[in-house]
Amino acid sequence: MIVPPAEARPFDAVLCDLDNVIRSYDMSRVAALERSAGLAEGTTAGVAYAPEVDLPLLLGRIGTAEWEASIVRGLEGRVPEPRARELAAAFAHAPFHADEAVVALLRRIRALMPLVLVTNATLRLDSDLAALGLADLAHHVVGSAQVGVAKPDPAIYAIAVERAAVPARRCLFVDDRAENVEAARALGMTGTLFREPADLRRALAPALGE
Structure with missing residues (x-):
């Protein structure tokens, strides 16, 4: 593998999303709770990601506790309040992990050029990256809650x-x-729509000499 010289690369920096690219969530607990409550799978996500519920969180105007309370209110009338609280907590605190194949590709490109994470994320972003072992992955991190947009x-x-x-x-x-x-x-x-690690590999290949 021969890495092309800087002047021959098709781009000089990579701006990359976090969720559903690097980080994935395990929503199996939420799905199980929805089934047991007679809700269609994805109902809680539909409530949690509604703009009026989600955007204040992503802009740093509210914290996770307030977001959970908004989810509970959104589930009102569909399930009893104790189950709504259980669903909201399971959704807001779902376990997550990093895709090692994606991380490996990004660490390689980081050695060649600036890597910036650009993510719609909560005020917990720094602690989440630390929990993933990725506090040093990017040169810079731009989180929506921190910058207010x-x-x-x-x-x-x-x-x-x-x-x-x-x-x-x-x-x-x-x-x-x-x-x-x-x-x-x-x-x-230059924009790349990510669906799987192979999409990222193809996008980075010209700069990595592959």
């Missing part, structure tokens, strides 16, 4: 580009949501 707002991309110290047109952006990738492309970045 969330993807796909162009402002969070501008912050990430500034941290990378590379023009937007020389950045590769990786995310699992199409609207976030399209927003990056509209700003001149």
